[in-house]
């Protein structure tokens with residue numbers, strides 16, 4: 001199956017968010033590799049307070065478990081992976097804005113000041129955003145960015161909104177100065193649909209689908225453009241309501257005699273979740289593209305699962321979506 005993700009690669013920044021466990025990291029790794037294969041210079045980023053905490057993203061991309069440096073790790077000429085750690089960003093921020101470099105390193109080393117900074121509202125996020133800005137600004141030559149396509153694997157829905165909702169209140173606290181300039185520069189990227197998009201990953205289950213639209217509402221409030229919704233592990237086949245109830249009846253009449261009851265309940269839940277998704281999509285103020293990725297049936301190592309999913313992201317047309325909404329298949 002040909003990959004259909006050109007639209008996901010056309011911006012500078014793709015943030016990947018969604019509920020825990022839905023497949024954000026897998027999809028970030030997958031799209032990063034596809035973009036690199038398509039010839040873009042790609043930087044895949046994850047977020048963690050500690051630089052040396054295990055990185056599922058790095059592992060999915062190359063099998064290595066943790067970062068040993070805050071410089072991007074080169075996986076191939078077109079694919080790098082790094083961590084957005086707030087501390088490194090805060091240190092860079094202070095070093096860039098306090099004239100004497102020494103002062104900044106002394107300042108971020110001092111535990112007391114560190115505690116104060118980490119507790120200051122928004123300073124963690126400022127560190128993350130500043131680090132991202134530094135990667136965006138990097139060039140291999142004049143006017144030629146080091147990274148043409150930057151993906152950010154956001155840890156969870158709440159964290160995504162903590163980042164995107166940060167700028168406005170911070171601007172009230174810092175109406176001018178370096179923090180204000182950092183915020184304005186980041187808003188220039190994050191609020192521009194040509195530069196940034198957020199891909200919301202979900203499973204075909206009612207709970208994550210509901211959370212998807214809560215996140216979409218939050219992003220819209222923060223003026224972060226939505227690049228699409230990706231339904232991970234969507235079954236290939238779908239049954240009409242009639243078929244589902246006939247099959248359920250059949251299973252009821254033959255308890256324990258046939259296998260497939262579990263698959264049927266999974267399909268039936270996927271159907272309900274997709275109905276909910278289509279209903280909610282219709283209520284959105286703009287068109288939101290929907291993508292799907294199939295479920296791998298075999299259990300495999302994380303890196304192998306990314307290999308197995310290469311080329312399998314599919315765009316779901318309105319008619320393909322309509323087939324899931326309880327009509328006849």
Ligand SMILES: Nc1ncnc2c1ncn2[C@@H]1O[C@H](COP(=O)(O)OP(=O)(O)O)[C@@H](O)[C@H]1O
Nearest residue numbers: 020021022023024025026233294295296302305
């Ligand atoms: N399409 C898929 N088919 C099968 N397994 C998947 C699929 N997508 C993700 N997984 C597996 O699900 C688990 C959670 O995925 P992960 O990407 O770590 O989620 P998240 O980052 O949202 O917490 C991992 O073990 C991953 O290999």
Ligand SMILES: [Mg+2]
Nearest residue numbers: 024025026056
């Ligand atoms: Mg993850």
